[in-house]
Amino acid sequence: MNRAEMLGRAKEREKIWDFVIIGGGATGVGCAVDAASRGFDVLLLEQNDFGKGTSSRSTKLVHGGVRYLAQGNFAFVIEALRERAIIKKNAPHLVRNQSFVVPCYSL
DSSP: OOHHHHHHHHHHOOSOOSEEEEOOSHHHHHHHHHHHHTTOOEEEEOSSOTTOSHHHHSOOOOOOOGGGTTTTOHHHHHHHHHHHHHHHHHOGGGOOOOOOOOOOOOO
């Protein structure tokens, strides 16, 4: 189905949407998946490609906030880990763990 067909279907719908989410970045898609998995009717609008936003341009990773440990921002790290756990619980088919090798040049 192309963009014009999808827009036509959305315009022809007579029933009111439970949620209309503007922006198909990581947050918008996560909200849409969460709401749809709970049985709500969701319309997700994005002007470009899904995942095109700044949070996905480099890696499309959901981070755990590890770099903020060095700054001593423990509250942010805890919040990031909680959010990551929610995403893994609500959309396990979209999430997978990724291993990394981090070089250490000095101790």
